[in-house]
Amino acid sequence: MAHATANAEAGRSDEIMVDLQRVNKWYGDFHVLKDVSLTVRRGERIVVCGPSGSGKSTLIRCINRLEEHQQGRILVENIELTNDVKNIEMIRREVGMVFQSFNLFPHLTVLENCTLAPLWVRKMPQREAAAVAMKFLERVRIPEQAEKYPGQLSGGQQQRVAIARSLCMMPQVMLFDEPTSALDPEMIKEVLDVMVELAHEGMTMICVTHEMGFAKSVADNVVFMDQGEIVEMAPPAEFFTNPRSDRTKAFLSQILAH
Amino acid sequence: MAREGLGQSAATASSGVVWWRNPTIRGVIAQVVVVVLLVAVVWYLVHNTITNLNERSIRTGFSFLDQEAGFAIGEALIAFAPTDTYGRALLVGLLNTLRVSLIGIVLATLLGVVIGIARLSSNWLVAKLASVYVEVTRNIPLLLQLFFWYTIVTQLLPAVREALEPVPGVVLSKSGLQFPIVVGDPTHLPVLGVLALSIVAAFVYRRHAYRRQRETGQEPRLLWPMLAIICLPALAVFLVTGAPLELDVPEFTRFNYRGGASVTPEFLALLLGLSIYTAGFIAEIVRSGILAVPWGQTEAAAALGFRRGLQLRLIVLPQALRIIVPPTTSNYLNLTKNSSLAVAIGYPDLVSVGNTTLNQTGQAIECISIMMAIYLTISLLISAFMNWYNRRIALVER
Numbered sequence: 001m002a003h004a005t006a007n008a009e010a011g012r013s014d015e016i017m018v019d020l021q022r023v024n025k026w027y028g029d030f031h032v033l034k035d036v037s038l039t040v041r042r043g044e045r046i047v048v049c050g051p052s053g054s055g056k057s058t059l060i061r062c063i064n065r066l067e068e069h070q071q072g073r074i075l076v077e078n079i080e081l082t083n084d085v086k087n088i089e090m091i092r093r094e095v096g097m098v099f100q101s102f103n104l105f106p107h108l109t110v111l112e113n114c115t116l117a118p119l120w121v122r123k124m125p126q127r128e129a130a131a132v133a134m135k136f137l138e139r140v141r142i143p144e145q146a147e148k149y150p151g152q153l154s155g156g157q158q159q160r161v162a163i164a165r166s167l168c169m170m171p172q173v174m175l176f177d178e179p180t181s182a183l184d185p186e187m188i189k190e191v192l193d194v195m196v197e198l199a200h201e202g203m204t205m206i207c208v209t210h211e212m213g214f215a216k217s218v219a220d221n222v223v224f225m226d227q228g229e230i231v232e233m234a235p236p237a238e239f240f241t242n243p244r245s246d247r248t249k250a251f252l253s254q255i256l257a258h
Numbered sequence: 259m260a261r262e263g264l265g266q267s268a269a270t271a272s273s274g275v276v277w278w279r280n281p282t283i284r285g286v287i288a289q290v291v292v293v294v295l296l297v298a299v300v301w302y303l304v305h306n307t308i309t310n311l312n313e314r315s316i317r318t319g320f321s322f323l324d325q326e327a328g329f330a331i332g333e334a335l336i337a338f339a340p341t342d343t344y345g346r347a348l349l350v351g352l353l354n355t356l357r358v359s360l361i362g363i364v365l366a367t368l369l370g371v372v373i374g375i376a377r378l379s380s381n382w383l384v385a386k387l388a389s390v391y392v393e394v395t396r397n398i399p400l401l402l403q404l405f406f407w408y409t410i411v412t413q414l415l416p417a418v419r420e421a422l423e424p425v426p427g428v429v430l431s432k433s434g435l436q437f438p439i440v441v442g443d444p445t446h447l448p449v450l451g452v453l454a455l456s457i458v459a460a461f462v463y464r465r466h467a468y469r470r471q472r473e474t475g476q477e478p479r480l481l482w483p484m485l486a487i488i489c490l491p492a493l494a495v496f497l498v499t500g501a502p503l504e505l506d507v508p509e510f511t512r513f514n515y516r517g518g519a520s521v522t523p524e525f526l527a528l529l530l531g532l533s534i535y536t537a538g539f540i541a542e543i544v545r546s547g548i549l550a551v552p553w554g555q556t557e558a559a560a561a562l563g564f565r566r567g568l569q570l571r572l573i574v575l576p577q578a579l580r581i582i583v584p585p586t587t588s589n590y591l592n593l594t595k596n597s598s599l600a601v602a603i604g605y606p607d608l609v610s611v612g613n614t615t616l617n618q619t620g621q622a623i624e625c626i627s628i629m630m631a632i633y634l635t636i637s638l639l640i641s642a643f644m645n646w647y648n649r650r651i652a653l654v655e656r
Binding site for chain 2: 064066085089092093095096097099101103104105106107116117119120121122123124125126127128129165166169
């Protein structure tokens with residue numbers, strides 16, 4: 001395991017970043033999340049997979065309160081998510097999110113997309129915000145597109161800008177909600193490369209994805225969800241070679257068949 | 259032979275094809291025919307008109323504008339007497355049209371934005387009431403609505419003697435709306451001057467606040483500081499000059515209320531009708547504009563930690579306004595043009611005065627063309643202004 005040492009160097013610790021305790025959520029009568037508990041430590045990389053409709057997107061959207069949970073507790077950096085708007089905003093500042101459909105702001109340039117939140121939310125001076133933005137745009141390898149509008153970029157480029165935009169807020173945790181599902185096959189790799197790099201730098205990440213190659217190479221733990229429950233959670237080596245539950249086996253045989 | 263001919267016609271269009279099958283020549287012929295027909299029709303109409311006018315010995319020309327009008331106008335923004343000229347009568351009509359249109363545009367916008375947002379409300383009752391408003395106002399002809407409001411104002415409101423007084427000094431009755439006005443005082447001039455300067459100062463402050471944000475990151479606080487900058491100096495000057503505030507309040511004399519300012523029932527009905535009708539359309543435009551911004555934009559802004567107000571101001575509204583402004587422009591134009599229905603309830607707008615002038619002078623062509631030219635000018639001016647505004651907020655995307 002070559003990156004076991006890399007992990008240690010990347011500043012992993014026992015400090016708990018995200019803690020979900022018996023979280024329940026319903027959409028009307030439909031029970032989306034059933035007693036979900038999950039603990040994520042600083043520097044840990046979690047990949048969440050499962051069939052569609054299993055509640056994995058809902059799960060990570062609860063962590064920054066894009067969805068409201070109805071029972072149980074969610075703590076981010078020991079701050080509990082309550083209905084207090086100030087609390088929610090505080091947590092959202094520390095939690096970055098990358099969406100399946102990018103959601104870049106079409107009326108702003110790439111650079112403005114990246115500086116808007118640091119300027120207004122972090123109250124950073126323009127010059128500093130621009131410097132930070134350029135640093136992260138270089139990290140995702142598109143500094144030359146800074147003055148363009150999102151509509152002028154390819155899907156892969158847009159998703160990399162979206163990652164840079166989140167990073168500009170210096171988040172403690174990054175959530176990825178199927179970041180490559182809306183991309184053409186040849187663009188998936190450029191986004192995954194950026195995510196792998198981010199993982200190696202020690203970012204705490206929770207990724208909902210079907211990219212099993214990504215899970216194998218960077219995840220510390222793979223979580224398998226089905227029908228609103230966490231069915232199984234194991235390190236990738238164990239998860240892929242020796243799944244315990246039948247549901248996991250069935251899912252893996254389908255997804256790894258091709 | 260045939261195959262050769264086909265190949266040739268594709269390569270060189272002009273050679274080897276009979277001329278009436280050549281698209282270029284056909285095109286030229288078609289255009290010549292259209293121009294000849296157009297000239298013929300125009301010539302016929304003009305000739306016919308001139309002949310008819312000559313037969314009835316009607317003088318053409320605009321000299322009638324300098325003649326005495328000889329009719330009275332119910333309400334005028336500038337002094338008008340029957341001894342004034344037709345030209346001045348038309349000017350009075352134009353000013354009346356502008357007055358009802360401008361106030362109507364402001365009211366329709368305010369009401370429309372409120373109703374449009376209300377229709378998106380998560381409060382079931384508020385949303386349903388707004389839907390009912392929109393469906394009712396948009397689906398009943400404006401002319402009927404004008405009659406409706408005119409009836410309400412002139413029939414259902416109490417007589418002057420039992421006038422409604424919702425707020426002390428504001429009197430509503432069959433003969434219209436009367437309300438108090440401030441009596442002018444020489445010291446009001448410096449107050450207004452200071453107010454004008456303060457407004458400029460407030461915008462200078464706004465620029466400064468944005469620059470300070472770029473330099474230090476401090477979030478610009480705009481609403482309260484700007485309000486204070488605008489109001490406080492003027493208030494101070496007003497108090498220093500001894501606060502001379504005398505209100506001219508309408509008071510009941512023997513037969514009716516005197517004093518204050520008043521608007522006629524006709525104006526009131528027309529203003530209500532136009533604003534309420536147009537607000538229905540504007541509400542739908544506002545609603546669709548806000549809905550047209552994908553929900554993902556709001557989610558992305560929320561995920562970055564923007565508070566609700568900033569999400570709307572920085573992300574949603576800039577994208578929604580771009581969709582809202584162009585159709586709103588055309589509704590402003592509609593409202594202005596629809597104000598010509600004033601003639602039906604007897605409000606002396608441009609068309610009403612123009613009609614009277616036409617009937618008295620018989621100068622139909624001149625009167626109609628004056629009115630058309632004026633409406634065209636007003637519409638083009640509104641268009642030009644709104645296009646300028648649209649360019650300012652239009653956002654490049656690619």
